[in-house]
Amino acid sequence: MATLHTRSAARLMIAPSVLLLLAWMIVPLAMTIYFSFLRYNLLMPGMEEFAGFSNYSYFLTDPAFFQAIFNTLAIVLGVLFITVVGGIALALLLDQPMFGQGIVRILVIAPFLIMPTVAALVWKNMFMNPVNGLFAWVAKLFGLQPFDFLANAPLMSVILIVAWQWLPFATLILLTALQSLDEEQKEAAQMDGAGAWSRFIYLVLPHLSRAITVVILIQTIFLLSVFAEILVTTNGGPGTQSTNLTFLVYAQALLQFDVGGASAGGIIAVILANIVAFFLMRMIGKTLEA
Amino acid sequence: MARNVSTQRKIVVTVVAWTIGILIFFPILWTFLTSFKTEAEAIASPPSLFFFDWTTENYHEVQSRSNYFLHFMNSVVVSFGSTLIGLIIAIPSAWAMAFSPTKRTKDVLMWMLSTKMMPSVGVLVPMYLLFRNTGLLDTRTGLVIVLTLINLPIIIWMLYTYFKEIPGEILEAARMDGASLTKEIIYVLTPMAIPGIASTLLLNIILAWNEAFWTLNLSAAKAAPLTAFIASYSSPEGLFYAKLSAASTMAIAPILILGWFSQKQLVRGLTFGAVK
Numbered sequence: 001m002a003t004l005h006t007r008s009a010a011r012l013m014i015a016p017s018v019l020l021l022l023a024w025m026i027v028p029l030a031m032t033i034y035f036s037f038l039r040y041n042l043l044m045p046g047m048e049e050f051a052g053f054s055n056y057s058y059f060l061t062d063p064a065f066f067q068a069i070f071n072t073l074a075i076v077l078g079v080l081f082i083t084v085v086g087g088i089a090l091a092l093l094l095d096q097p098m099f100g101q102g103i104v105r106i107l108v109i110a111p112f113l114i115m116p117t118v119a120a121l122v123w124k125n126m127f128m129n130p131v132n133g134l135f136a137w138v139a140k141l142f143g144l145q146p147f148d149f150l151a152n153a154p155l156m157s158v159i160l161i162v163a164w165q166w167l168p169f170a171t172l173i174l175l176t177a178l179q180s181l182d183e184e185q186k187e188a189a190q191m192d193g194a195g196a197w198s199r200f201i202y203l204v205l206p207h208l209s210r211a212i213t214v215v216i217l218i219q220t221i222f223l224l225s226v227f228a229e230i231l232v233t234t235n236g237g238p239g240t241q242s243t244n245l246t247f248l249v250y251a252q253a254l255l256q257f258d259v260g261g262a263s264a265g266g267i268i269a270v271i272l273a274n275i276v277a278f279f280l281m282r283m284i285g286k287t288l289e290a
Numbered sequence: 291m292a293r294n295v296s297t298q299r300k301i302v303v304t305v306v307a308w309t310i311g312i313l314i315f316f317p318i319l320w321t322f323l324t325s326f327k328t329e330a331e332a333i334a335s336p337p338s339l340f341f342f343d344w345t346t347e348n349y350h351e352v353q354s355r356s357n358y359f360l361h362f363m364n365s366v367v368v369s370f371g372s373t374l375i376g377l378i379i380a381i382p383s384a385w386a387m388a389f390s391p392t393k394r395t396k397d398v399l400m401w402m403l404s405t406k407m408m409p410s411v412g413v414l415v416p417m418y419l420l421f422r423n424t425g426l427l428d429t430r431t432g433l434v435i436v437l438t439l440i441n442l443p444i445i446i447w448m449l450y451t452y453f454k455e456i457p458g459e460i461l462e463a464a465r466m467d468g469a470s471l472t473k474e475i476i477y478v479l480t481p482m483a484i485p486g487i488a489s490t491l492l493l494n495i496i497l498a499w500n501e502a503f504w505t506l507n508l509s510a511a512k513a514a515p516l517t518a519f520i521a522s523y524s525s526p527e528g529l530f531y532a533k534l535s536a537a538s539t540m541a542i543a544p545i546l547i548l549g550w551f552s553q554k555q556l557v558r559g560l561t562f563g564a565v566k
Contacts, residue, residue: 010390013382017446018398020379024439025405031416090310097296098304106550107311110318113549115500117520118538122321124524126531132333134320140335167314173565176557214561225409228502228517232524246411246503253415254507263415270412277407285400 029270035263042257055264064240064248065265071155072244072272076223078159079166080216086163087170087215088208092200094171095178105175112168116228123161124150124233154234154242161229166222170215177211178204217280224273245269318542325349325535332531348536358537361519365541367430368505368515369498372437373491376445379438381487384449389458399450406443410503421508428510436504441494448493448559452486489555492548496556499545516541 039051059065094105111119127133128149136146149157181204189199227246230236236243236251243251249269253262312319324332326344352358387395417436418427426432456479464478502517509518520541523534549556557565 006390007392010386010392013386014398017379017383017402017442020439021402021405021442025408028413028416028420029408031419032413035415093303093307093310096303096307097300098307099300100304100308104307104311105553107315109549109553109556110315110546112556113496113500113545114318114542115517115520115545116502117506117517118321118542119317121520121523121534122317122538125534126320126324127317132531134337137335137337164314164317169560172553173557173561176554177565211565214565218561221407225411225503227411228506228521231506232521235524246409249411249414250507253418259415259419266409266412266415269409273407273409273412277404280407281400281404285396 032263032266032270035259036267038260038263040259042259051260055260056268058261059264059268064243067240068243068245068248071240071242072224072246074155075159075162075226075244076220078156079163079223080219082159082163083166083170083219084212084215086167087174088212090167090171091174091178092204094175108171109168111165112172114165116165117232119165120161120229120232123157123164128157150234151238154238158226158229158233158242161233162223162226165229166219169219173215174208174211177208181207213283217276217283220276221273221280224269224276245272318546321535321538321542323535324532325539327532327535329529329532332535333529348532349540352533352537352540355533356519356522358519358540361514361516362540364430364433364509364513365499365515365517368433368437368513369495371430371434372441372498373445373494375434376438376442376494377449377487377491380442380445380449384446384453387446388450388453388456389461399447402443402446406440410440414507417504418507427508428513430513432508433505433513433515436508437498437501440501440504441497444497444559445490445494448490448555449486451558452489453483455486456482489552490559492552493555493559496545496549496552 036055037051037053038048039054040048090108094101094108098104125133127135130136130146130148130151133146135149139146147153185203186199189203194202225246226244227250230242230244230247231250234242236247240248245265246269249262249265252258252265256262323339325348326346327342328345328347331338331342387399421427421432426435460478460482461474464474469478499515500517502521505515505517506521509515514522516537520534520537523530523537
C-alpha cells in the first residue's frame, strides 16, 4: 500500500518536467515539419499554400547548402582535431607536478566561461583586424604583410575562435579522467621498463578513451550549432564562405523571411544532429547501468 | 641526485605550463587591460601592456551611451530566473527518479537528455512566430521560458546524479528512529542535497548567462541580455576597442569568478555524469 502511494506521488513529481519537455519537443518540431511543406513567406502573408517537397528540393539543390554542409563539417572536424589533440597534450602537462598548478588550471579554463559574442568580437577586432589588431602588429614586427584573417580565411578564423573556446572543455574533462588513473599502475609499468611513449600508448590512452569519446560527442552536438561566433565576425561571408547550416537556416528565416525554406533546412539539421545524438545516447546510457 | 633531477623537471614543467596558460588566457587579459586605456592608446602601435594612463572613462561612457545597466539586469533576470524556475520543476522529478526508481526511469532520463540534442535551429522558425504572435518577442519573460526549457534536461540530470549518491540507508535509519516525513526532509535530506543543488544552480547560471542563440534571435533593444548587447558592437562607428573591452569585461567578470569556483561541477554537469 505504502509503495503504491509513493509510486503515484513519484509520478506526480515527475509529471511537470515530462509534460513541459514533451510539449517543448513536439509542438515546435511539429510546426517546423508542417511549415517545411508550405510555400510561406512572411513578406507575403495570407499566400501560404501546400508546396510538397519543393522546399526540400530548393534547399538540397542550393549551392549554398552544400557550402554550408561543408563548412559545418569543417568547423566540427577542425575544432575537434585542435581541441582533442591540444586537450590531451594540455591535460598531460597539467597532470605533472609543478608550482602554482591551481592558477594555471584557472587560466586555461577561462575561455570556456566567456560568452561567445565577447570571445568572437575580441578576436575579430583586437587580434585579427588587419590594421589595428595585435597579429598585424606582430606581422609588421617581423617585416611581414599583415594578414586579413576574416576576409581571406574566414572559415579558418571562425574555427580558431571556436577552438579557443572549447579547448578548456576538452582539457578539463581529459584532466579529470587522467587524475583517476591509478598511480600504482603507472609505477608498475615504469618498473617493468615501459618508456614514456609506450606508457602513453598502452596505458594512458586506453584509460582516456572513454573521456575522449565523451568530449567528441558532446562537442559535436554543440559545434553543429555554432552561430554567434559567425554572426558577429563574418556574418556568414564573404559570400557564403563561412556560412554553416545553422547560419544558413537563420538567414533564410530572419533575413529572407522564407518560413517554408528555413523550416526544411531546420529539419535537415535535426536529422543530421540525430545521427550524432544516437551514438552519444548509447555512450551515456551505458554509464547509467554502471 | 634523483631528487635534484625531479626538482629541475618540476621547474621546466612549471615554466612551460605557465607560458601556455598565460598564452591561452591572454585575450582575456588583453581585453581587461584595454578597457582601461583611451581609444587612442587602445590601437597604439607599439601596443603597451601595462604602462599607460589608466582610466575608467570607458566604463562611464558605456553606461551613459547605451544604458548598460539595463542589459546587465536583463542577463541577471534571465539567467537567475530560468535557473530558479528550472530547479523548482526539476528537484521533485530528480528526487523521485533517484529515490523511487521504476523500470522506466532510465528511459525517461534518456529521453529527457535526447531533447537537448535537438539543434535549436530546427525549431527557430516556429518559436519566432509563436513569440511574435503572443507578444513574447523581446521580453524577459519569453527568454526565461526558452532558457528554462533548454536547460531543464541538464538540471534534472545533474540533480539526479547528485541525489543518486545520497545513501538510501540514511533515510531508513531516520525512519527507524521515528522521524516524521517532514523532519526527514528538513534534517536529513536537505543538508545532504544542498551541495548538489548549489552546484547545479551555479553551472546553469553560467550556461544561461552565456547562451547566445535564443537570446540573439528572440530579443532586440528592450530585453537584450549582454550576449545580444555585445553583439551590437559588431558594426560600430568610430573608435571602439576600449569601449568594447569595458563592456566585455563587465559582461564576463561575474561568470569567470563563478566558474572558477565550480570547476569540478563543470565537468560533471557538462558530461551528464559520464565523467566525474
